Structure formats: structure tokens, C-alpha cells
Amino acid sequence: MNVLVVLIPVSLVLGGLGLLAFLWTVRSGQYDDDQGNAARILLDDEPPV
Amino acid sequence: MTAACPACAGAPLASDAAGGGGLQFSLPTIHCAACIGKIERGLAAVSGVAEARVNLSLKRLTVTGPVPAEAVQDAVEGLGYDIYPLDAAVMAGGRDKAGRDLLTRMAVAGFAMMNVMLLSVAVWSGAADATRDLFHLISALIAVPVVAYSGQPFFRNGWNALSVGKLNMDVPISLAILLATGMSVLESVSGGANAYFDAALPLPFFLLTGRSRASQTRSARRSPPTELAALEVNTAERLDGQGRRQTIPCSQIAIGDTILVPSGARVPVDGSLASGAGLMDRSFLTGESAAVGVEAGALLQAGEVNLSAPITLTVTAVGEDTTLRRMAAMVETAENGRNSYTALADRAAQIYAPVVHLLALAAFVGWVWATGDIRHSLNIAIAVLIITCPCALGLAVPAVTTAAISRLFAAGYLVKHATALERLAEVDHAVFDKTGTLTQPAIIVPDHMTADDRGVGLALAQLSNHPMSRALAAELADATPAQLEHVEEVAGQGVQAQWNGTHVMLGRGAWLGAQFGGFGLRIADKINAIEAPEALREGVAEALAALDIPAEVVTGDASQAALDFAAKVQLPVISDTRPEDKLARLDALKSEGLTVLMVGDGLNDTAALAAAHASIAPARALEASRSAADVIILGDSLAKLPMVLRVARATRRLSKQNFAIAAVYNMIAIPIALAGFATPLAAALAMSLSSITVIVNSQRLRGLS
Numbered sequence: 122m123n124v125l126v127v128l129i130p131v132s133l134v135l136g137g138l139g140l141l142a143f144l145w146t147v148r149s150g151q152y153d154d155d156q157g158n159a160a161r162i163l164l165d166d167e168p169p170v
Numbered sequence: 171m172t173a174a175c176p177a178c179a180g181a182p183l184a185s186d187a188a189g190g191g192g193l194q195f196s197l198p199t200i201h202c203a204a205c206i207g208k209i210e211r212g213l214a215a216v217s218g219v220a221e222a223r224v225n226l227s228l229k230r231l232t233v234t235g236p237v238p239a240e241a242v243q244d245a246v247e248g249l250g251y252d253i254y255p256l257d258a259a260v261m262a263g264g265r266d267k268a269g270r271d272l273l274t275r276m277a278v279a280g281f282a283m284m285n286v287m288l289l290s291v292a293v294w295s296g297a298a299d300a301t302r303d304l305f306h307l308i309s310a311l312i313a314v315p316v317v318a319y320s321g322q323p324f325f326r327n328g329w330n331a332l333s334v335g336k337l338n339m340d341v342p343i344s345l346a347i348l349l350a351t352g353m354s355v356l357e358s359v360s361g362g363a364n365a366y367f368d369a370a371l372p373l374p375f376f377l378l379t380g381r382s383r384a385s386q387t388r389s390a391r392r393s394p395p396t397e398l399a400a401l402e403v404n405t406a407e408r409l410d411g412q413g414r415r416q417t418i419p420c421s422q423i424a425i426g427d428t429i430l431v432p433s434g435a436r437v438p439v440d441g442s443l444a445s446g447a448g449l450m451d452r453s454f455l456t457g458e459s460a461a462v463g464v465e466a467g468a469l470l471q472a473g474e475v476n477l478s479a480p481i482t483l484t485v486t487a488v489g490e491d492t493t494l495r496r497m498a499a500m501v502e503t504a505e506n507g508r509n510s511y512t513a514l515a516d517r518a519a520q521i522y523a524p525v526v527h528l529l530a531l532a533a534f535v536g537w538v539w540a541t542g543d544i545r546h547s548l549n550i551a552i553a554v555l556i557i558t559c560p561c562a563l564g565l566a567v568p569a570v571t572t573a574a575i576s577r578l579f580a581a582g583y584l585v586k587h588a589t590a591l592e593r594l595a596e597v598d599h600a601v602f603d604k605t606g607t608l609t610q611p612a613i614i615v616p617d618h619m620t621a622d623d624r625g626v627g628l629a630l631a632q633l634s635n636h637p638m639s640r641a642l643a644a645e646l647a648d649a650t651p652a653q654l655e656h657v658e659e660v661a662g663q664g665v666q667a668q669w670n671g672t673h674v675m676l677g678r679g680a681w682l683g684a685q686f687g688g689f690g691l692r693i694a695d696k697i698n699a700i701e702a703p704e705a706l707r708e709g710v711a712e713a714l715a716a717l718d719i720p721a722e723v724v725t726g727d728a729s730q731a732a733l734d735f736a737a738k739v740q741l742p743v744i745s746d747t748r749p750e751d752k753l754a755r756l757d758a759l760k761s762e763g764l765t766v767l768m769v770g771d772g773l774n775d776t777a778a779l780a781a782a783h784a785s786i787a788p789a790r791a792l793e794a795s796r797s798a799a800d801v802i803i804l805g806d807s808l809a810k811l812p813m814v815l816r817v818a819r820a821t822r823r824l825s826k827q828n829f830a831i832a833a834v835y836n837m838i839a840i841p842i843a844l845a846g847f848a849t850p851l852a853a854a855l856a857m858s859l860s861s862i863t864v865i866v867n868s869q870r871l872r873g874l875s
Contacts, residue, residue, distance in 0.1 A: 125301075129308060133285060140281040147273050157226030160203035 192221075192234035193242060196254045196789060198582060198804035200229055205251065212249045216241055229804065252806065254789045272382035275320040279375040282316035283368075290368040294851050306358035309367040317351045320374045323381070331516075339519040342526060343560045347373055353552045364549060369556050369853040376561050376861050380568040406438040407431075409482060420488075427485045437474045440492045441483035442467055449478040477634075479659070513589045514822070515567040518829055522563060530554045533844050546846075553848040557839045562860035566828035569868035574821040577872060582805035583814055590800035592825075593784040594818035596765050600717060601756065601778070603770030604725035604735060604743075605704070607788060608808075612705035613638075613645045616698055619691075623698060624649035627691045630665045630676035633657055638689055638702060639665070639676070669693070704735070709809025714739055716812040719767075724752050726774050752778040769811070771795055786814070820874050828864045835860040 146152065200206070206224045213222035213233065219242070220235030231253070233242050246253040289305040297305060324347065328340035350370035357365045407430040408418050415430060420438050423429065428444060431437050437450075448464050452474050464470065470483055471493040489495065530551040537547035575585045585591060602608055619627070629651040631643040654667040654674070664677010675682055675692040682692040684699070691698045714721065723743040725732050732745030744755060752770075756778050759766050768775065768782030772795065779785040779798040787799035788808075796802055801814060839856045842848050 125304075129289075132288065133312075136281055136285050140277060143277045144274060147270050147277065152270075152273060154225040154227045157206060157224065160206060160226055163203040164207045 192232045193237075193239050195231040195233070195239075195242065195246070196804060197224065197229050197231050197246070197251055198254070198789060199252045200224065200226065208249055209246060209251065213242065213245055216245045252789075269382060272323070272378055275323065276375060276378035276382055278316055279320035279371060279378055282312045282320075283371040283375045285312055286367045286371055290850070290854070293365075302363070303358065303361050306354070306365045306367075309365060310355050310358045313351060313367045313371055314355065317347055317370060317374065320378060321347050324374065324377070336516075337520045337523045338516045339560070339564050342519065342523045342555075342558075343373065343377065343564050345527075346370075346555050346558075346560045349552050350556050353549065357549075364553075364850055366552070366556055366850050366853060368850060369857055372854070372857055372861075373561050377564045380565050380572065383568075383572045423485055423488050425485050425488060428482055429485060430480060430482050431476045432480045433476060433478065435476055437470050437472055437476065437483070439472050439485050440470065440487035441485045442469055444482045444484045445480075447478075448476060448481040451475040451477050513567070514592050514825055515564075518563065518566070526555065526558045526560075529558075529840065529844075537846070550843065550846050550848075553846075553853065554840065554843040557843045557848050557853045557856050558836050561857050562832035562835065562864045563829065565861055565864050566832060567825045569865050570821050570824045570828065570871060573868050573871040574817050577874065578801075578814060578817055581810050581813060582803065582807070583810070584802040584804055585800065586802060587800040590784060591818045591821045593765075593800065594767065594815060595822040597767035597784050597815070598719050599759055599764040600719055600721040600767045600769065601752075601759070601782070602721060602723045602741075603752075603768075603772060603775045603778075604723050604732070606771040607769055607775075608707060608710050608723065608739070609704040609735070610707050612703060613641045614701040614703070615642075615645055616700070619698055621649065622652070623691065623693060625652040626654075626669055626674050626693055627676065627698075627700075628652075629654050629669075630667060630674065630691070633667075634659060634665050634676075641702070642676075642689075642700065704731070706738070707806070707808055709807035709811075710739075713808045713811040714741070717815075718812065719815070724755055724778075726772070749774045749777050753781055756781050767815075786811070817871070817874060820871055824868055824871055828867055831863050831867060832860055835863075 151158070197205075197209070200209070206226060209224055209231065210222050213219050213231075216237060218235050218237035219233055221233070222242075223232045224230075225232070231242075231246070243253050286309045289309050293302050293305055321344065324340045324344045327338065328344040331338040331341060347370055350366040350373075354365040354367050354370065357363070406418060406420055406423055407415050408423065409415055409428045409430055423439055429438065429441060443464055443466050446466055450462050450464055450470065452462050452471075469486070473494045487493075490499075533554050534547045534551035537550050538544060541547065571591055574591055578585055587593075615624070615627075624646050628643060628646040628649045631639040631646065632651060633639075633654075652669050654669050657665065657667040659665050663681040664675060666673065666675040666677075668674070672694045673692075674694075677689070679690050679699070682690050682697055684690055684692070684697045689700050689702055691700060721741055723732075723736070723739070723741050724747050725735075725743065725745055726747055732743045736743035744751075747755070752775065756766055756768065760783075765783040768778050768785040769787070770779055770785070771788050775787075776795050776798050779787060779795055784801075785799045786801045786803060787795045788803045789796070789805075803811075835856060839848070839852075842852065
């Protein structure tokens, strides 16, 4: 059972990384327009100015 | 898409409007990637636009950079999309912050829940002794800070309700979260077998998911009284005894002063007209689009716009006594009445919370009396609290409303108020405003007009502020305006000018020397009548036909126009009403025991919109009316109005079903908990199963047509 001493912190750290990534996506406004983001991949690149 | 441009830092217009948030517009008709690309690229070409960003989920456009709102509106209209300005400060700040906050708290709760679940599975499958205690302690380390953070919205709401002596759903929820966590910590520290972390964490997670979805579908509102105040003028031109003109703040105007109102300006205070005849735009007070001719001695109200030559008036009311201020006060009173409405969920909580809390207390007292073991009794009492599914109850209403709000949004209706759907479900009588809501002026340009005629018409129409002229100018927008000389506006009659040596006139039929009473264009001796019938707005006929509650029309228009209209729509019409009269009519209906739905758009409807049990306004309505309304019609068509009522009623029905489902779970779970057989696994199962059933049941709303 000693392996738990390693495995539990590992699972917590990995989960924590996922949480941090999610928090970053929230902060950078990636959930503000879910339908728009789905549609935007269909747009061509902006023509060079 | 450019990032923030350095040059915009000091830009005055869009960038300052919302403290950097930019100008906000509603785009009700966009629906696809092509629309986004077209609008964003089109706006990039407009001078002064730093960044234009379309939000498809909210059907909204944000523009930053030193560009006036009108330029953006013109550009987007030119691309063929409907566009309405929104209140930037509220839209930009309100939703995003609250929505992101909920999303963050939800993510943290979700993270903790998954990790604690992993550890709990081990405990459920038989981990014992030191391993179980270690897992419980790790769970406690994860759960305590997370509950403290993610539970805050519930604790705050619950405390707010308790501190004013009320009960809402957040009180039992907070209590369940806190007690489950507290007891589980004690159990973990003392090496006990039952820790309920796996029940304490899903509770905030599921509920926060529901709330963040709900906040995404609803937008913030702003108080209408402040909107009304914004229509006031701050300075006035006073004429002293010698006829000298001085500019003074409105607060210094005294009754009896003589005030000059320039062409195109708003009347600052109430007063009687001292100069000769004038022409006023009272559309904001009466909703009537036609300008009103006034004679000397007529009473003018603050907020009216002077369309004629400069006029003077003798002040009769200032400050709090002006019509505008009294209207703002009226709206405020009406609003307060509505805020006291108790939502379905809170009414359920008022029954549910005392029952459950008494039950838990009874369980505790009963077990202490039977066994004398205080710790075991406390465990059972808390198990009762946890297992009675506050989660399903907390989700019962939000899950349905969220589905209903997105359903209505897809159909072009924006629901603004949290309890709007519940109140809409209760209405049994509808009151409509006429002008602007059911009808719109339609200018019919005769087919036989030549290109020259049209050019002259456009040039003349552009010169006047009269609503009719503005409508004509919009209708003739594709013509080339003619070059005019010696332009003159004749108050109350029309505009005249010289065009290539010919005398041209646009205005009232009688003034043109024609036989008809309406509106016309005269070029030399040729007179074109321009008809401006009041056309029913799109979808009104269908909506009225499908409406299953009695309806009536209350309008500020004169009686003849109203009678003609009544014959057209087959509804009772009350004409010649002032804002107070509309409010009085609503009160009269209320005292007959009816719950009234108000549909209106003008400033004259604002008080009625705020006072009605529920209210709907078109997106074209004045800002103040839109703020007072519960539901905004984003598109142009009223055709789906009956659907709004159907969805609202389905929402109420499904919410009640959800409460029934939660009650059934409780009827099974409570005896088990009371008997002391509830395990943490049973609690987690009951909570998840009941929540999922409730959510699935709510999705049935999406199939409603």
C-alpha cells in the first residue's frame, strides 16, 4: 500500500493542473461565446491589411 | 482582429462608454459564421473602429475605438442586419463577471468532487482502519477549503434571506453543505466510519452548474428611473425682463420664468407656451409618432422636443413637480411592488425548510431518548438533512428556466428577469400599447413619382426633424438628393425651397393647396399625396388570433384613430390615455382580480410596464421601457408572442413536476435515514439520481413548439 504515498499526490497534482488550465480558459474569456467559437473555425483567415 | 491599439487609449467615444468595455449592440438576426465574418470585416473598414467582435451566443456586438454609435449602426444596417444599441456599462460588466465567477467556483467544486469521489470509491469498496482514516483525512483537506470557496454564493444568499427574516432555497442548501462538511471532518479526525464529503461536494457542483448556465442566458438589467432622469435637460435659456438671454442650470429656474426652447431641443421644465403656435414631438410621452401642433397658452411638458422655430414658455412646474419626474417616481413605486414577488422556488423553500429541519431535530431527539448516544443521534440527524435532496430542489426551478430561456432566446425573445417566466405563466389578461407596439407608420411613396420627384422629396425630407419626414427620408434613401436653395421650414406646416427655379414644398395637404388632409409633396403645380397609413406590425394578426387570454388596447392616440384601429383588430380600445391613465387602467384590472401582461414600447408605457404583473417590450422601444420590461422581443415580429406564454406555463408545470419528483425521492429516503440505515453511499446515490432525474425532466421543454 506504500505506493499510495506517491499515487495520491500524483493524482492530486494532475487534477490540479487540469483545474489550473480550466481557470485560465475562464479568465481569458473562452466560454463567453460558445456558439460563436464553433462557427468561427469556418471563417477564412483575415485578408492581409 | 487587432489587439488593443495604443491610439485608442485616449479615445473619447466607444472606449470611454463602458470604462474600456466599448459600445454594445444587439444583433437579433445573426445566425451563422458568414454573418460574423461579414459584420466584423465590414466594421473593420469603418474609420475609428479599433476592434469589432461579434458574440454569436448572445447575438451581440462589441465595438471599441473612437467611433460614434450611429456610424456603427449605419454600417451594420448597410450590411443588411438589424442592430439595436445596448447599455454598455451594464452589459459589459454585469454578466461576464458574475458568469465567470460562478464558472470558476463550479470548476473548483468539480475538481474537488472528482478527487474525493476517487477516494470514496475505495472506502465504499471496503478500505478499513488506517487506510480509511487516511482517505477521509485527505478528503477533508480537499473538501474544507473548496466548500469555503465554492459555497460562498449559497452562504451569502442564504444569510441575506435569514437576516431579513425570510427563508429561501439557499438556507437548507447552505445548512446541508455546512453540516455535512462539519460532521465529516469530526468523523475523520476521530476515526469514524461515516464521512459525507462525497455528498457535500456534488451539492455545490451541481447547483453551480445550474446557476452558471442560468446566468449565461440572462442579462443584467438597469433601473428605469435613472433612464428617465437621463432625458432631462440640465441647462436652460432664460429670458430676463429686457429679453436678454442667459444660460442657467435647470435647478435655478423658478415658476413664472420665461424660458427659450431652441429648435430641436427638449423642453427643460413644464410650462405654458408664451410665443405663438409651435410643433412638438411628444412621442416619448404619448407614443404617438405624429407631431402635435400647439397654440399659445398650451401646456408643455418637460422632455418634449420642439420641432418648430424657437418658442418661449412660462414656467409652471420645476424640479420634482415636472411630468417627467412624477413619471420616474411612478415607475420607481411600481418597480418596488414587483420586487416583493416571491419566486416559486422560495415558496417551496418556505414549506420545505421548516419541515426538513424539524424532522432532523425530531430524529436527533428521538434517537437520544431511545439510545442515549449523542454522537450517533447527531449522525442520523445530519444524514436526514443531507439525504432529503436539497440538490434536486435547488435545481428544480433553475434547470427548467434555463431550458426555457434558451428556447425563447432561439425564438427571438430575451428573458431579462429571473422570475419573469413564473409571472408570465400567471397572467390572464393582456394590455397592448398601440403605436410602435402593434402598429408602425408605413410611408407609401406613389409609383408614378419620377426620379427627380424622389430626389426633391428626399432633399426636403432630410431638412426636417418631423417624424413623418424622417420616415420618408428613410423610404427614399436610395434616391439622389436634389440641390435646393432658399430653404424655409414653416412651423406646423412643412418645408419649402427653390429647386432649379421651381417652388417645391413638402408638408400638410392643406398648406400645399391640395384637397387631401394628409401629407404631400408639391413640385411647381404637381401635387403627390404621400400616404402614411398605420400598418399592423409583422405577426400582430397571428399573435392576436392565437392569444388565449382576453386582450385590450390602451393608446395615447386620439379617439378616431383608435376606433379605426379597434375595428381592424377586433379588440376593445381605450383611447386618449396619458401615462397615469394607463397605470390607473392596470390598477383597475388588478382590483378586478386579474393578473395583467403589459406589452408596450413608449416612455408613456414605462410606468405601466413596471406596474404590470409581467411585461414585454420590443427591442425598438426606448431604453427606459426596455429596462422596465421582463421580456424583450429581439426581432421585428410579434408572431411568437403566444408561444412565450405557452413556454412560461410549461416552465411552471415542469418546475412543479420537479418538486414532486424530489418529494418522491424524499418519501423513500427519509424513512431510511430516520431508521439509521443511511450510509454515505446511499446519500451520494440519492443526491445524484434525484438531480439527474430533475435535469432530464427539464429538458422536455425543448420539444415544445
